[in-house]
Amino acid sequence: MSDDIISQGGCLCGAIRYQIVGQPFDADYCYxxxxxxxxxxxxxSWMDFKVNKVSWLIGKVTEFASSEKIxxxxxxxxxxxxxxxxxxxxxxxxxxxxxxxxxxxxxxKYHIYxxxxxxxxxxxxxxxxxxxxxxxxxxxx
Numbered sequence: 001m002s003d004d005i006i007s008q009g010g011c012l013c014g015a016i017r018y019q020i021v022g023q024p025f026d027a028d029y030c031y032x033x034x035x036x037x038x039x040x041x042x043x044x045s046w047m048d049f050k051v052n053k054v055s056w057l058i059g060k061v062t063e064f065a066s067s068e069k070i071x072x073x074x075x076x077x078x079x080x081x082x083x084x085x086x087x088x089x090x091x092x093x094x095x096x097x098x099x100x101x102x103x104x105x106x107x108x109k110y111h112i113y114x115x116x117x118x119x120x121x122x123x124x125x126x127x128x129x130x131x132x133x134x135x136x137x138x139x140x141x
Contacts, residue, residue, distance in 0.1 A: 011075035016059035
């Protein structure tokens with residue numbers, strides 16, 4: 001996606017729709033237990049944007065405080081996991097790549113919390129792997 005491309009996405013039932021301008025500044029696979037439990041999936045794929053690049057066209061996410069500083073957004077009607085916000089970084093929002101109308105537009109760049117990855121899932125790519133958060137000094141490759 002280039003900076004002038006406009007993409008859209010939304011939840012499973014259509015009650016929430018959003019539009020993004022440009023490309024994400026980052027994207028990842030996350031295997032943390034909170035992502036697994038909140039989505040019901042063994043891995044989530046996320047993309048990061050500045051808040052001013054995202055517009056909510058229809059509806060609004062309902063947020064759940066999954067920890068002191070994290071709010072996870074979902075559709076109250078269908079339960080679809082859509083967003084992640086860290087309270088220390090109010091200028092950023094993270095959206096689920098799978099919620100895009102065309103999820104092929106964004107590819108994750110790295111894996112985080114691989115210590116929680118289920119053993120039977122193998123994703124064979126060249127992306128860096130981090131046992132916990134990406135800011136760790138040692139990564140698995």
